[in-house]
Amino acid sequence: MIYLDNNATTAVAPxxxxxxxxxxxxxxxNPSSPxxxxxxxxxxxxxxxxxVASLIGAADPKEIVFTSCGSESDNxxxxxxxxxxxxxxxxxxxxxxxxxxxxxCHQLEKEGYDVTWLGVxxxxxxxxxxxxxxxxxxxxxxxIMLANNETGVLxxxxxxxxxxxxxxxxxxxxxxxxxxxxxxxxxKSCNVDLFALSGHKLHAPQGVGALYVxxxxxxxxxxxxxxxxxxxRAGTLAVPNIVGLGAACSLARIDGDHTLIESxxxxxEDGILEGIxxxxxxxxxxxTKRLPNTSSISFEHVDGQSILAHLDDKGICVSTGSACHxxxxxxxPTLKAMNVPYSMAQGSIRFSVGRYNTEEEIETTLxxxxxxxxxxxxxxxxxx
Amino acid sequence: MIETLKDHFLNPRxxxxxDEPRFTGRAGSFVCGAAARLSVQLDESHNVTEARFKxxxxxxxxxxxxxxxxxxRGKTTTDAALMGQHPExxxxxxxxxxxxVHCVQLACDALVAAICEYxxxxxxxxIGEEALICTCFFxxxxxxxxxxxxxxxxxxxxxxxxxxxxxxxxxxxxxxxxLLEASWD
Numbered sequence: 001m002i003y004l005d006n007n008a009t010t011a012v013a014p015x016x017x018x019x020x021x022x023x024x025x026x027x028x029x030n031p032s033s034p035x036x037x038x039x040x041x042x043x044x045x046x047x048x049x050x051x052v053a054s055l056i057g058a059a060d061p062k063e064i065v066f067t068s069c070g071s072e073s074d075n076x077x078x079x080x081x082x083x084x085x086x087x088x089x090x091x092x093x094x095x096x097x098x099x100x101x102x103x104x105c106h107q108l109e110k111e112g113y114d115v116t117w118l119g120v121x122x123x124x125x126x127x128x129x130x131x132x133x134x135x136x137x138x139x140x141x142x143x144i145m146l147a148n149n150e151t152g153v154l155x156x157x158x159x160x161x162x163x164x165x166x167x168x169x170x171x172x173x174x175x176x177x178x179x180x181x182x183x184x185x186x187x188k189s190c191n192v193d194l195f196a197l198s199g200h201k202l203h204a205p206q207g208v209g210a211l212y213v214x215x216x217x218x219x220x221x222x223x224x225x226x227x228x229x230x231x232x233r234a235g236t237l238a239v240p241n242i243v244g245l246g247a248a249c250s251l252a253r254i255d256g257d258h259t260l261i262e263s264x265x266x267x268x269e270d271g272i273l274e275g276i277x278x279x280x281x282x283x284x285x286x287x288t289k290r291l292p293n294t295s296s297i298s299f300e301h302v303d304g305q306s307i308l309a310h311l312d313d314k315g316i317c318v319s320t321g322s323a324c325h326x327x328x329x330x331x332x333p334t335l336k337a338m339n340v341p342y343s344m345a346q347g348s349i350r351f352s353v354g355r356y357n358t359e360e361e362i363e364t365t366l367x368x369x370x371x372x373x374x375x376x377x378x379x380x381x382x383x384x
Numbered sequence: 385m386i387e388t389l390k391d392h393f394l395n396p397r398x399x400x401x402x403d404e405p406r407f408t409g410r411a412g413s414f415v416c417g418a419a420a421r422l423s424v425q426l427d428e429s430h431n432v433t434e435a436r437f438k439x440x441x442x443x444x445x446x447x448x449x450x451x452x453x454x455x456x457r458g459k460t461t462t463d464a465a466l467m468g469q470h471p472e473x474x475x476x477x478x479x480x481x482x483x484x485v486h487c488v489q490l491a492c493d494a495l496v497a498a499i500c501e502y503x504x505x506x507x508x509x510x511i512g513e514e515a516l517i518c519t520c521f522f523x524x525x526x527x528x529x530x531x532x533x534x535x536x537x538x539x540x541x542x543x544x545x546x547x548x549x550x551x552x553x554x555x556x557x558x559x560x561x562x563l564l565e566a567s568w569d
Contacts, residue, residue, distance in 0.1 A: 303418065305442040306393075313394055331417065346417040346440070379399050379446070381410075381421040381438040 002361045004268075005317045006201075006354030007149055007178060007294060012244070013203035013355070019247035020205070023240040031237050032228060041239050048246025052210055055249040056176070056195065057186030065211050065229050066242050070177040070198030071100035073211040074143075076222035076233075077173045077194040078104050081141045082113075084218050085171075088140035092170070094118045094126065094155075095337035100196075101143050101175050102333070118144075123284035124153035124338050128163060135168040142170045147179035150321055150334045150350055151283030152294025154183065161191030171217065177201055177209075181252035182291050193217045199241065203355065204248035208241035262292035264362050265353045269295040271366040276373050278302075278383070282340060282348060293353040296321070298335075298344035301383035302376040307349055310372040316365055321348035343382060389478045392447035397454050400436045407505070409497025411490045418445050418487065422453065422494035424464070426502060432456045432464055437494070444484045448474060448491035461499050462520040465553035468495035500555035507556070517559050520552020528560060532567045540564070 003011070023044065029037030031045050046061070053061040067073045078101065082091075093105050095117045105115050116134040118126055126144075135142070142164045146157050157174055164172045173194040179185065181202030187195055195212035199205060213219050213232070225234025266287070272279050272295070282296035299307060304320030311318055321332035335345040353362075377383045402423040412419040418441030425434040435453035439446055451474065456464040471492040475485045503519040510516040514524035531537060531546045540560050544551040550560050 301440060303440045303442060306440070306446060309393060309443045313390075342417065376440070379396065379438055380440045381419050382440060 002316045002357075002365060004351045004353060004357065004361075004365065005319050007152075007350060007352035008319055009200045009206060010203045010354055011356060012205050013248060013251055015251050016203055016205070016244045016247040020240045020244045023243050027239070031239060032226065041237075044243050044246075045237055045239060048242045048249075051246040051249040051253070052197075055185070055253045056180060056197065056212060057188050058212055059188040060215060062230075063212050063215055065213055065232050066237060066245075067209045067211055067233060068207060068235075068238070069209040070098075070175070070196050070201075071209075072222070073196030073198070073209045074098070074100040074173075074175050074177075075104055076219070077196060077211055078108075078141060078143055080219040080222060081171045081173065081194070082108070083220050085140040088138045090114045090116070090136050090139045092116045092118065092131065092134045092139055092142045092144075094120065094144055096120055096124065096148055096150075096334040097143070097145055098149055098175055098177065100177075101145070105143070120153075120337050122338055122340075124148060124151045124282070124334070125284060125289070126155055126160075128156070128159065131160065131163055132167060135164065135170065137168075139168050139170040141173060142168075143173040143175065145175040145178070146185075147176075147183070147291050148283070148334060149178045150332060150348075151296045151338075152178075152291035152352075153283045154179070154289055154291065157192065158190045165191040179291065181248070181256075182258065182293060184256075187212055187214075194219070199245040199248060202248045202252050204245040205241050208238055208245045210245065258292040261353050261355065261357070262287075264357050264359065265293050265295060265351075267359070268351055268353065268362045268365060269297070271362070272297055272369065275366065276370050278373070278377060280344060282335060282338065295351045296335075297349055297351065298340060299347040299349065299373055299376075300344050301380040302347045302373065304347050304349055306376055307347065307372060310376070311365075311368070314368050314372075316368065319350045319352075321345065321350065386479050388451070389443065389447045389480075392450040393443040396437075396446055396450040398434075398436045398450065399438065401438070402434045402436045406434075407498050407502040409494045409499070409501060411493035411497060413486065413490055416441070416486070418442065418490055420445060420449060420490055420494040422449060422491075422498050424456065424461075424495075424498050424502070426461065430461050430502075430506075432459050432461065435464075435495075435498075437491075439491075441490070442484070442487055444478070444480055444487035445491055447478070448488045449494065451478075452491055452495050456495065461502055462552050465496055465499040465520050466551075468492040468499065469552075469554070496553050499553040503553050503555040517563075518549035518552065518556045521548035523547050523549035525563065528563055529567070532563060538564065 029041045031041035049061040171193045177198045180197040193214045199208040278300040308320045331345045402425040406423045408423040420439040422437040437449040471489040475488040506519045550557045
């Protein structure tokens with residue numbers, strides 16, 4: 001199997017697996033227990049907290065709170081901020097956020113909030129002037145992702161934070177889920193108040209995430225119960241997963257060179273764009289403004305689902321921006337916001353390379369894909 | 385995914401355009417963005433000699449078109465139209481999930497549309513004494529008028545139950561409506 005879907009989830013790294021194992025066997029205590037076993041668990045959690053903090057450049061490990069996933073972190077951040085500012089009813093976000101932010105903001109609109117949805121240009125980039133103009137005296141929160149999950153386009157978090165701080169009293173939340181472990185991040189020198197991350201995107205297991213809460217930012221609990229995480233998030237800590245997240249952050253920091261991943265991505269992207277005539281890149285061509293591992297490519301006149309299914313038959317895993325369900329519209333909101341024409345948005349495929357891919361796998365993909373595309377183009381009723 | 389479906393998706397039969405003289409049907413969905421075109425060639429006794437398709441869409445759409453184009457070969461236009469009128473039968477046979485039934489429907493719509501195109505042409509070219517309305521079941525205007533009058537029919541489905549007219553590709557249903565309306569005057 002050739003796995004080119006690392007933005008969906010990643011394989012648990014062997015180093016992570018090894019670090020977790022004792023916590024799935026002999027170390028089974030509750031980190032809240034005061035006895036020796038509990039204390040051992042507590043230490044493991046605090047070590048992991050330090051690892052997470054150092055990967056994202058937090059000033060203090062206390063700023064890291066463990067959660068169950070990225071979506072929980074995003075939901076908590078947004079809902080928590082608004083709960084502390086009941087008089088402010090305005091939120092600024094973008095049209096290209098992950099569902100964990102987008103759907104919360106849609107819900108806020110139903111509840112009477114005024115949401116400003118910032119658009120993007122054809123390259124998938126924000127207009128910062130639009131952001132400046134959107135900020136108001138009653139803006140409670142600005143929620144803008146760091147890296148787009150579909151196109152890999154990076155938003156200028158540092159600059160955005162500066163604008164938000166300079167022009168408003170709003171809290172700045174960043175959905176960093178897709179970026180952590182792929183690009184260097186230093187939150188202590190950015191005006192970021194909240195930052196969500198998820199373990200399984202960086203070779204930790206599924207079921208663990210974290211929220212960075214800058215010291216001094218008030219954020220009421222989302223899940224009520226015990227006094228875990230200094231009263232900020234109730235629920236017995238998922239110690240094996242948290243240990244896994246710590247090990248994954250350590251791996252990403254120590255072995256954080258993305259040169260190989262980037263060269264594989266470039267090899268794949270160049271091969272497709274040069275070798276397949278109806279292939280078009282989604283997102284800015286300048287690779288320094290995108291994640292090093294992601295390529296979103298549209299194949300005009302063909303359907304993304306059929307490409308995916310043919311690749312799947314050949315043992316190659318990718319994802320598509322289009323999906324056909326009678327209940328939902330298919331074209332991806334991100335590509336729609338970028339004004340990608342319908343005939344192309346339908347045929348979008350996301351390739352996301354990871355730590356364990358090889359040059360040979362990319363070559364196989366480049367050998368298999370053109371045949372699939374030409375077969376589908378031949379079948380297309382709209383292709384000339 | 386069941387094997388038949390997978391096989392027809394990966395190795396679709398009858399891709400392309402039927403040879404002339406051909407009749408073509410199109411179907412598309414704004415919801416899922418899929419598009420299908422199906423063409424049939426007929427012999428002198430109105431049997432399907434060839435059916436071919438082109439499509440951009442999901443596995444279910446492509447497999448359905450591949451299967452339908454195989455099955456209608458040798459069938460009369462009436463049987464082909466009836467096959468197209470029953471997407472649920474094919475959906476059940478292929479164990480298609482509920483939210484993908486509309487993809488089977490789309491394939492069937494393209495088939496029915498192709499037969500409709502044939503029917504419209506056949507109706508216009510008809511040179512018999514009585515005007516031909518239903519080309520699938522070969523029902524004349526007089527017959528339909530008589531049925532309406534004698535049995536006091538008021539809806540298209542009643543007409544179809546009485547004399548089959550309108551029960552194939554459905555292209556003559558607007559004409560049946562006109563006859564119904566005329567009978568009320």
